[in-house]
Amino acid sequence: MVYDRLSHPPLPVVLAAAAQHMGLMxxxxxxxxxxxxxxxxxxxxxxHYMQLSMLAMGVGTLxxxxxxxxxxxxxxxxxxxxxxxxxxxxxxxxxxxARTGGLEAVAGLTIAAGLSQIVLSRLIGRLRPxxxxxxxxxxxxxxxxxxxxxxxxxITGIGQPQPLETRGTGTAILALAVxxxxxxxxxxxxxxxxxxxxxxxxxxxxxxxSLTMGLPFADGAAPLEVIEWPLIVPTFEATAxxxxxxxxxxxTLRAFGDVVASQKAGDRDWRRPDxxxxxxxxxxxxxxSVFAGVIGTMGINTYxxxxxxxxxxxxxARRVALVAGAGWVVLAxxxxxxxxxxxxxxxxxxxxxxxxxxxxxxxxxxxLGQRMLDARRTIVIGLGLLLWVSFDQMPAFYADNLxxxxxxxxxxxxxxxxxxxxLLNAAFRIGxxxxxxxxxxxxxxxxxxxxxxxxxxxxGGVRADAMLRLVQLADEFSHAAPALAGASPVAVTTRMDxxxxxxxxxxxxxxxxxxxQPSLEDHVDEDGVMNGVVLALMTRLADRLIxxxxxxxxxxxxxxxxx
Numbered sequence: 001m002v003y004d005r006l007s008h009p010p011l012p013v014v015l016a017a018a019a020q021h022m023g024l025m026x027x028x029x030x031x032x033x034x035x036x037x038x039x040x041x042x043x044x045x046x047x048h049y050m051q052l053s054m055l056a057m058g059v060g061t062l063x064x065x066x067x068x069x070x071x072x073x074x075x076x077x078x079x080x081x082x083x084x085x086x087x088x089x090x091x092x093x094x095x096x097x098a099r100t101g102g103l104e105a106v107a108g109l110t111i112a113a114g115l116s117q118i119v120l121s122r123l124i125g126r127l128r129p130x131x132x133x134x135x136x137x138x139x140x141x142x143x144x145x146x147x148x149x150x151x152x153x154x155i156t157g158i159g160q161p162q163p164l165e166t167r168g169t170g171t172a173i174l175a176l177a178v179x180x181x182x183x184x185x186x187x188x189x190x191x192x193x194x195x196x197x198x199x200x201x202x203x204x205x206x207x208x209x210s211l212t213m214g215l216p217f218a219d220g221a222a223p224l225e226v227i228e229w230p231l232i233v234p235t236f237e238a239t240a241x242x243x244x245x246x247x248x249x250x251x252t253l254r255a256f257g258d259v260v261a262s263q264k265a266g267d268r269d270w271r272r273p274d275x276x277x278x279x280x281x282x283x284x285x286x287x288x289s290v291f292a293g294v295i296g297t298m299g300i301n302t303y304x305x306x307x308x309x310x311x312x313x314x315x316x317a318r319r320v321a322l323v324a325g326a327g328w329v330v331l332a333x334x335x336x337x338x339x340x341x342x343x344x345x346x347x348x349x350x351x352x353x354x355x356x357x358x359x360x361x362x363x364x365x366x367x368l369g370q371r372m373l374d375a376r377r378t379i380v381i382g383l384g385l386l387l388w389v390s391f392d393q394m395p396a397f398y399a400d401n402l403x404x405x406x407x408x409x410x411x412x413x414x415x416x417x418x419x420x421x422x423l424l425n426a427a428f429r430i431g432x433x434x435x436x437x438x439x440x441x442x443x444x445x446x447x448x449x450x451x452x453x454x455x456x457x458x459x460g461g462v463r464a465d466a467m468l469r470l471v472q473l474a475d476e477f478s479h480a481a482p483a484l485a486g487a488s489p490v491a492v493t494t495r496m497d498x499x500x501x502x503x504x505x506x507x508x509x510x511x512x513x514x515x516x517q518p519s520l521e522d523h524v525d526e527d528g529v530m531n532g533v534v535l536a537l538m539t540r541l542a543d544r545l546i547x548x549x550x551x552x553x554x555x556x557x558x559x560x561x562x563x
Contacts, residue, residue: 002314002315002316003314003315003316003317004266004316004317005079005080005081005266005316005317005318006317006318007317008317008319009315009317009319009320013315014317014319014320014323015323016193016196017313017315017317017320018320018321018323018324018327019196020193020195020196020199020309020313020352021081021083021306021309021320021321021324022324022327022328023195023196023199023344023349023352024195024303024305024306024309024349024352024353024356025057025083025085025303025306025324025328026344026349027085027150027154027305027349027350027352027353028057028085028086028087028088028303029050029053029054029057029086030346031086031087031088031090031091031094031298032049032050032053032086032297032298033046033049033050034091034095035049035091035094035095035098035103035106035297035298036049036050036098036103038095038098038099039098039099039102039103039106040102041103044225045231046338047225047336047338048225048227048228048231049103049231049296049297050338051227051228051332051333051337051338052227052229052231052295052296052297052332053086053292053297053298054328054329054331054332054337054338055227055295055328055329055332055333056084056288056291056292056295056297056300057083057084057085057086057300057325057328058324058325058326058327058328058329058330058331058332059288059291059325059329060083060084060284060285060288060289060291060292060300060325061083061084061321061324061325061328062321062322062325062326062329063076063077063084063284063287063288063291064077064078064080064082064083064084064281064284064285064288064302064321065077065079065080065081065082065318065321065322065325066079066284067079067080067280067318074283075276075279075280075283076280076283076284076287077280077281077283077284078259078262078277078278078280078281078284079277079280079318080259080262080263080266080281080316080318080321081262081306081310081315081316081317081318081320081321082258082259082262082281082302082303082306082307082321083302083303083306083321083324083325084285084288084300084301084302084303084325085300085301085302085303086297086298086299086300086301087247087250087251087254087298087299087300087301088146088150088412088414089246089247089250089251089254089301089412089414089415090110090113090244090247090251090298090299090301091298091412092243092411092412093109093240093243093244093247093408093411094106094109094110094244094298094299096240096243097109097237097240100237101235101237101240102232103231103232103296104232104233104234104235105234105235105236105237105240106297106298107232107234107235107293107294107295107296107297107298108234108235108236108237108293109236109237109240109241109244109293110234110244110289110290110292110293110297110298110299111234111289111290111293111294112236112241112244112245112293113244113245113247113248113251113289113293113299114248114286114287114288114289114290114291114292114293114299115286115290116245116248116249116286117248117251117252117282117283117285117286117289118283118286118287118290120248120249120252120282120286121252121279121280121282121283121285121286122279122283124256124275124278124279124282125275125279128275128498128499129497129498130422130425130426131253131256132377132425132461132498133260133273133367133370133371133463134367134368134371134373134377134380134381134461135253135380135384135418135421135422135425136253136256136257136260136273136367137257137364137365137366137367137368137370137371138364138368138381138384138385138417138418138421139250139253139254139256139257139364139414139418140254140257140258140260140261140304140360140363140364140367141361141364141365141367141368142364142385142388142413142414142417142418143254143257143304143360143364143414144304144308144357144358144359144360144361144362144363144364145357145361146413146414147304147305147353147356147357147360148353148354148357148358148361150350150353151350151351151353151354151357152350152354153350154172154346154347154349154350154353155169155172155173155176155347155350155351155354156169157169157346157347166209167206167209167210167213167215168206168345168346168347169347170205170209171202171203171205171206171209171345171347171348172202172345172347172348172350172351173351174201174202174205175198175199175201175202175203175205175347175348175351175352176198176351176354176355177198178194178197178198178201178202179194179195179197179198179351179352179355180355182194182197182198183312183355191312191313191314193313194312194313195309195312195313195352195355195356198348198351198352198355199344199348199349199351199352202345202347202348202351203343203344203345203348206345206347206348225335225336226333226335227332227333229295229296230295230296231295231296232296234293234294234296239408240408242408242409243408243409243411244299246409246410246411246415246419247299247411247415248286248289248299249418250414250415250418251285251289251299251301252282252285252286253418254301254302254304255278255281255282255285255301255302256278256281256282257304257364257367258281258302258303258304258307259273259277259278259281259282259302260273260278260367261304261307261360261363261367262307262310262316263277264363264366264367265307265310265311265316265363266316281302285300285301285302288300289301304357304360305353305356305357305360306356307359307360307363308355308356308357308358308359308360308363309356309359311359311363312355312356312359368381369464370463370464370465371461371462371463371464372454372457372458372460372461372462372463372464372467373458373461374458374459374460374461376428376461377461379424379428380421380424380425380428381421383420383421383424384417384418384420384421384424385417387416387417387420388413388414388416388417388420389413391410391412391413391416391417392413398410398416433495433496433497434456434459434460434494434495434496434497435493435494435495436452436455436456436459436493436494437491437492437493437494438452438491438492438493438494439489439490439491439492440452440489440490440492441487441489441490442478442481442482442485442490443482443487445478446474446475446478449474449478449492450471450474450475452492452494453467453470453471453474453494453503454467454471456494456496457470457496457501459496460494460496460497460501462496462501462563463563466501466561466562466563467501469541469542469561470501470503470559470561472541473503473538473541473542473559473561474492474503474505476534476537476538476541477505477512477534477538477557479530479534480512480530480531480534481507483510483527483530483531484507484509484510484511484512484531484555485507485508485509485510486509488507488508488509489507490505490506490507491504491505491506491507491554492504492505493506498563499562499563500543500560500561500562500563501560501561501562501563502558502559502560502561503558503559504556504557504558504559505556505557505558505559506550506554506555506556506557507554507555508553508554508555509555510555511547511549511555512531512534512535512547512555512557513531513532513535513547514532514535514536538557538559541559542559542560542561543560543561543562544559544560545557545558545559545560546558546560
């Protein structure tokens with residue numbers, strides 16, 4: 001069973017789906033916990049900080065899921081099942097600032113990063129040539145791989161005193177096996193609950209193993225105190241701002257990619273990104289980070305793993321996000337709630353994250369596959385990926401050789417890969433308009449015209465489905481061209497950019513006009529009927545079709561296909 005964005009699933013389905021997403025979101029609570037410990041916070045302070053962190057996730061999720069207009073003007077939120085979680089892109093600079101300036105400096109710089117995201121959200125349309133769809137696909141792909149690596153570390157216990165522990169790794173593998181088995185062989189309703197059932201069985205098995213071994217169920221307990229605010233007063237350190245601004249840019253593109261992936265998941269006939277919806281989603285992301293900084297915690301971002309989970313389960317209803325957001329708000333005001341949330345074993349959380357990350361990786365590959373990649377785009381994607389991998393494979397090289405000016409900026413492999421792709425994209429002027437011309441003779445057949453259009457599409461890096469429509473338009477015209485132009489050539493001009501494809505066909509001869517109604521009578525003008533059918537088909541295939549007479553007497557048809 002599939003529940004679309006605006007559907008109304010039964011209450012049990014909504015609650016179960018919200019519980020799955022909340023369990024997956026709980027993985028990222030380790031980020032603010034690491035920040036609090038880096039700042040030297042005691043156990044009581046950590047407990048209050050975690051409560052504020054849950055409140056930030058809940059409010060950020062509600063803002064993103066709203067998708068309404070403020071005072072009837074500015075639209076805020078994408079309206080998708082796209083929860084807000086703590087962003088890994090902010091973790092490296094936040095850890096560094098927490099050690100030197102404390103939680104106060106982290107909160108102040110988080111506010112600055114959120115404000116920069118709000119500004120970027122208003123410029124998405126103008127920055128479109130520099131934020132091309134293949135870069136979005138690259139970001140989604142890299143995030144999926146990063147999530148998978150984080151999940152593998154959680155499952156295996158790498159970095160813990162005893163990796164590959166039977167209690168931790170064994171129960172994680174059990175949870176993953178249950179998720180995989182139910183999603184592949186389970187019925188429609190069971191598949192929707194595969195992650196929740198796997199997490200539940202894995203957690204029960206973990207607690208059973210702990211009881212058998214005489215080990216504690218959890219590492220610690222949060223104090224039974226109500227939420228406290230203000231916990232800290234935000235301050236600002238300008239020297240650490242570049243790292244947070246780069247994190248904001250990475251979060252902007254991640255939100256961009258997550259909204260695009262959500263649009264694509266909910267629309268089988270999806271052609272191109274809905275940019276007003278993307279702007280609203282990025283705006284909500286920035287507002288959520290500002291709120292997180294104001295209450296004293298670190299920045300948040302949309303959650304790619306939840307996009308993958310919604311694809312797995314088929315539950316994409318916006319109501320699930322609203323319930324999940326409200327659930328985190330309630331937990332934030334519940335004394336001792338941090339203990340309850342962190343009691344879920346890390347290995348079990350890693351199993352759920354690994355399961356969902358597979359679908360995030362596939363979404364990135366799917367977005368990349370929508371483009372006709374020329375040499376420039378291949379270099380942009382290839383070098384971005386290679387440098388992204390090299391950062392984690394050769395950390396000592398970058399630590400020793402990066403200039404001091406770049407060290408606050410290049411804080412992670414994702415940031416390095418993203419900046420590489422953006423700089424190469426700007427250098428190659430990808431997305432700028434390209435114009436090509438060709439003289440086609442109808443007597444040569446359709447093949448030369450088709451090859452010219454495909455070469456133009458590859459040079460412009462256009463979407464494959466948009467290129468297919470353009471070729472179909474030219475194919476229809478080629479049937480009428482011999483009667484229209486005779487032996488004279490047809491001048492073909494293509495103009496392509498990030499927004500639209502245009503093909504201009506001009507010739508000397510007879511105009512392409514609507515013909516008489518098809519009939520079986522002998523006196524019917526068969527050429528006129530055929531021309532009318534061709535014009536009707538071309539009009540249907542194009543987003544816009546213009547017929548006109550040029551000053552030199554030639555006839556022209558301009559076909560526009562949006563992408």
